[in-house]
Amino acid sequence: MDASDRRFSTTVDGLDTPILVVDLDVMEANLERTAAMARRHGVHLRPHVKTHKSPWIARRQLAHGAVGVTAAKLGEAEAMVDGGIMDVLIAFPLVGDAKLRRLERLCVDADRVAVSLDDLAVADGIASVARRLGRDLPVYLEVDTGLRRVGVPPADALRLAQDVARLDGVRIEAVMTHGGHVGAATSHAELERLARAQAERLVDVAHTIRGAGIEVPTVSPGSTLAAPFEADTEGVTEIRPGTYVLNDANTVARFSASWDRCAAYVVATVVARPVPDRAVVDAGTKSFGADVRIGGGGAPAQIVGRDDVRIVRASEEHGVLEVDPDSDLAIGDRVAIVMNHVCPTVNLYDELIGVSNGRVVRTIPVTARGRRT
Amino acid sequence: MDASDRRFSTTVDGLDTPILVVDLDVMEANLERTAAMARRHGVHLRPHVKTHKSPWIARRQLAHGAVGVTAAKLGEAEAMVDGGIMDVLIAFPLVGDAKLRRLERLCVDADRVAVSLDDLAVADGIASVARRLGRDLPVYLEVDTGLRRVGVPPADALRLAQDVARLDGVRIEAVMTHGGHVGAATSHAELERLARAQAERLVDVAHTIRGAGIEVPTVSPGSTLAAPFEADTEGVTEIRPGTYVLNDANTVARFSASWDRCAAYVVATVVARPVPDRAVVDAGTKSFGADVRIGGGGAPAQIVGRDDVRIVRASEEHGVLEVDPDSDLAIGDRVAIVMNHVCPTVNLYDELIGVSNGRVVRTIPVTARGRRT
Numbered sequence: 001m002d003a004s005d006r007r008f009s010t011t012v013d014g015l016d017t018p019i020l021v022v023d024l025d026v027m028e029a030n031l032e033r034t035a036a037m038a039r040r041h042g043v044h045l046r047p048h049v050k051t052h053k054s055p056w057i058a059r060r061q062l063a064h065g066a067v068g069v070t071a072a073k074l075g076e077a078e079a080m081v082d083g084g085i086m087d088v089l090i091a092f093p094l095v096g097d098a099k100l101r102r103l104e105r106l107c108v109d110a111d112r113v114a115v116s117l118d119d120l121a122v123a124d125g126i127a128s129v130a131r132r133l134g135r136d137l138p139v140y141l142e143v144d145t146g147l148r149r150v151g152v153p154p155a156d157a158l159r160l161a162q163d164v165a166r167l168d169g170v171r172i173e174a175v176m177t178h179g180g181h182v183g184a185a186t187s188h189a190e191l192e193r194l195a196r197a198q199a200e201r202l203v204d205v206a207h208t209i210r211g212a213g214i215e216v217p218t219v220s221p222g223s224t225l226a227a228p229f230e231a232d233t234e235g236v237t238e239i240r241p242g243t244y245v246l247n248d249a250n251t252v253a254r255f256s257a258s259w260d261r262c263a264a265y266v267v268a269t270v271v272a273r274p275v276p277d278r279a280v281v282d283a284g285t286k287s288f289g290a291d292v293r294i295g296g297g298g299a300p301a302q303i304v305g306r307d308d309v310r311i312v313r314a315s316e317e318h319g320v321l322e323v324d325p326d327s328d329l330a331i332g333d334r335v336a337i338v339m340n341h342v343c344p345t346v347n348l349y350d351e352l353i354g355v356s357n358g359r360v361v362r363t364i365p366v367t368a369r370g371r372r373t
Numbered sequence: 374m375d376a377s378d379r380r381f382s383t384t385v386d387g388l389d390t391p392i393l394v395v396d397l398d399v400m401e402a403n404l405e406r407t408a409a410m411a412r413r414h415g416v417h418l419r420p421h422v423k424t425h426k427s428p429w430i431a432r433r434q435l436a437h438g439a440v441g442v443t444a445a446k447l448g449e450a451e452a453m454v455d456g457g458i459m460d461v462l463i464a465f466p467l468v469g470d471a472k473l474r475r476l477e478r479l480c481v482d483a484d485r486v487a488v489s490l491d492d493l494a495v496a497d498g499i500a501s502v503a504r505r506l507g508r509d510l511p512v513y514l515e516v517d518t519g520l521r522r523v524g525v526p527p528a529d530a531l532r533l534a535q536d537v538a539r540l541d542g543v544r545i546e547a548v549m550t551h552g553g554h555v556g557a558a559t560s561h562a563e564l565e566r567l568a569r570a571q572a573e574r575l576v577d578v579a580h581t582i583r584g585a586g587i588e589v590p591t592v593s594p595g596s597t598l599a600a601p602f603e604a605d606t607e608g609v610t611e612i613r614p615g616t617y618v619l620n621d622a623n624t625v626a627r628f629s630a631s632w633d634r635c636a637a638y639v640v641a642t643v644v645a646r647p648v649p650d651r652a653v654v655d656a657g658t659k660s661f662g663a664d665v666r667i668g669g670g671g672a673p674a675q676i677v678g679r680d681d682v683r684i685v686r687a688s689e690e691h692g693v694l695e696v697d698p699d700s701d702l703a704i705g706d707r708v709a710i711v712m713n714h715v716c717p718t719v720n721l722y723d724e725l726i727g728v729s730n731g732r733v734v735r736t737i738p739v740t741a742r743g744r745r746t
Contacts, residue, residue, distance in 0.1 A: 016471040093644040098389040290663040
C-alpha cells in the first residue's frame with residue numbers, strides 16, 4: 001500500500017495542532033498480530049515499552065498475552081511499576097549507588113524485576129542489592145551478536161556466565177541480545193538472513209553456557225525487525241520487540257510494516273504558502289523527531305494520505321513541504337505525518353491522543369517521557 | 374582551543390546521570406559578550422528563547438539589556454509571559470481560531486506581544502484579535518532572504534506590506550528574516566559574506582516599503598551565526614540570536630564559538646566496556662539529541678575535556694565511544710558531552726542543572742519544554 005492510500009483522520013475532534021495521534025484500532029491489530037505470532041511459535045513476548053512509554057499501552061500488551069515488559073532505563077521501569085506493570089526487565093546496565101538504591105526500592109514495589117548486564121562489575125552491584133533484599137535477583141547476560149554496542153562478544157559469554165554464577169544473590173535467567181544491526185538489510189531476504197544469524201548466535205551461546213553446567217532458562221533476542229525470524233529460531237524462548245505496537249516509516253522502509261499498520265501520526269496545520277511550490281506546516285523535528293530515515297534518502301518524515309505534497313526539510317518548528325503545481329493545499333489545511341522513528345518522537349510528548357473510528361476516545365499519558373536515569 | 378583542553382566539571386555534587394548541566398559562569402559571559410556587541414552597534418537585542426525555554430534565563434538576558442524576547446511558538450510565549458517576561462515576539466504564523474483566542478488572552482497578560490506573518494490570510498486573523506481587544510497589534514513581516522522556509526520573497530514584500538497596512542488593527546512594526554542558510558558556509562569568510570548579504574537584502578526590503586510611504590520602524594534579522602555581521606549592517610535595528618546563550622558543537626563548527634564558550638553539556642557515566650576499544654555511556658540521543666553535526670562527519674556529539682575517547686555512534690539511551698588503547702576509562706567514570714544542537718536537546722529536559730565554579734547553585738525549570746502549539 002502506498003503512503004497516499006491510507007486514510008488518516010486529521011480532524012481529531014477539532015484539537016489544535018501539532019498533536020501526536022494513536023489510532024487505537026490499528027494499534028490493537030498490531031498488538032494482536034505479534035502476540036499471535038509469538039503464541040504460534042511458543043515463545044514468550046516481553047515487549048519493549050520504550051516505544052510508547054505509557055503504562056496504559058503496556059497493559060494493553062499484557063492483555064494480549066505479554067508475560068511482562070522490557071524497559072530502557074531504571075526510570076522507565078519505575079514509571080511502569082508505578083502504573084501497575086509488575087514484571088519488568090531493565091535492559092540497561094545499572095551503575096552507581098544511586099541507581100542501586102532505586103533498584104532495591106523497585107524490587108519491593110514490583111513482583112519481579114530483572115536486569116541486564118555484560119560485566120562482572122555491574123553484576124557485583126546487583127548482587128549487593130540482592131543481599132540487602134534477602135532474595136535472588138534474576139539477571140539477563142547481554143551478548144553482542146553484531147550491533148557492537150553493549151554486550152560481551154559471544155566468545156566471552158561463558159566466562160561472564162561462570163563469573164556471575166559464582167556471585168551470591170544473582171541468578172542467571174537469560175542470555176539476551178538486541179540485533180539492531182539487522183536494520184542495515186537492504187532486502188527482505190537479507191533481513192531474514194541477518195535476523196536468523198543473530199538469533200542462532202545467541203542460541204549457540206546458551207548451549208555453550210549450559211554445556212558448562214550453568215542453567216540458562218531463557219534465550220531472548222529482541223527487535224521488531226527481527227522478531228518473526230527470532231520467534232521461528234529453534235531454541236529462542238522469548239522475544240522483546242518494541243516498535244511493532246505503533247510502527248513508523250523506518251519499519252516500513254525495512255520490510256516490517258506497511259503504512260496501514262502505522263498507528264501513530266502527527267497532525268499538523270499548513271501555516272505558510274510563500275511560493276506556489278512550497279508550503280510550511282507547524283510541525284518540525286520538535287513534533288516528529290530528528291531521526292534520519294533508515295536507508296537514507298533524507299526524508300525528515302512522511303506525509304500520508306495524500307500524494308500532492310512531500311516533506312523535504314525540517315527545522316524544529318517548521319516542516320517544509322514540496323507542493324505539486326495542481327495541489328489545492330492552503331493555509332489552515334491539515335496533514336498527517338508518519339515519523340521516521342516513533343520511539344524518540346513519543347518521548348517529545350506528555351500525552352498521546354487516542355482515536356478510534358476517527359474520534360478521540362482517550363488521552364494516553366506518556367508517564368515515562370524523559371526518564372533517562 | 375581544542376575540545377580536550379577545556380575542563381568540564383563532571384562531579385556535579387554527585388547528581389546521578391545523565392543530566393544536562395549549564396555552566397552559569399560561561400553563560401553569563403556569553404550573554405554579556407553579545408549584549409555588549411549589540412550595544413556597540415546601537416541595535417536592540419531580542420534573543421530567541423527557543424534555545425533555553427526558561428523564563429529564568431530569559432530574565433538574565435533582560436538583565437544584560439535585551440529589549441524583550443523572541444519565542445518559537447505561541448505556547449513558548451505563554452510560558453515566558455507566565456514567567457514574568459512581558460515583551461514577546463512570536464516568530465511563527467498563528468493559524469486557526471484556537472490560537473487566535475489564546476493570542477487574545479496573552480495580549481491581556483503581557484505588556485507587548487508582536488507576531489510574525491508572511492501572508493494576508495494570517496494577518497486577517499491577527500486583525501480580528503486586535504479589533505476584539507480594541508487596540509492595534511504590532512506585526513513583523515517575514516521575508517525569505519535565502520532559507521526557503523517561511524517568508525515572502527523580497528520581491529513580494531511590498532505587496533504584502535501594502536495589503537497588511539490596509540487592515541484595521543495591525544501595525545507593521547518590522548521586517549524580519551531568519552538567515553538559517555548561512556550555516557552552509559564552509560569558511561568564516563563565506564559566513565560573513567552570506568550573513569551580510571541576507572541582512573542587506575532585508576534592509577533593502579525595508580527601504581522599498583518605506584519608499585511606498587509605509588512606516589517600518591524595525592529591521593530585524595536573527596541568527597546566532599550571522600549576528601555580528603547583522604549588527605554591523607547599516608539599517609539593521611534589532612537582532613534575534615538564540616543559540617549564543619549556551620552554544621553547541623554546531624556553533625563551534627560554524628566559526629561562531631569555541632569549546633570554552635559552550636555553556637551546556639551532558640554528564641554521562643560509562644556503563645559498559647565490552648571490548649578494549651569500545652565503551653558505552655548512559656546517554657544517547659534521548660539525552661543529547663539526534664541532530665546531525667553541521668558540515669557532516671557523522672559525530673553524534675562531542676566528548677570534551679579528554680582526548681582518549683570519541684563518541685562514534687548513538688542510539689536513544691546508548692552513546693558508543695571509541696577508546697584509545699592506552700586509555701584508563703572504566704565503568705563508573707563520567708564524561709562531559711557537548712551536543713551538536715543545544716535547542717532541541719534542552720527540549721528533552723524538565724530541568725537544567727546550573728553550576729558555578731563547579732558546584733550546583735540552582736536548577737533551572739525548562740517551563741517551555743514541549744510547548745509546540
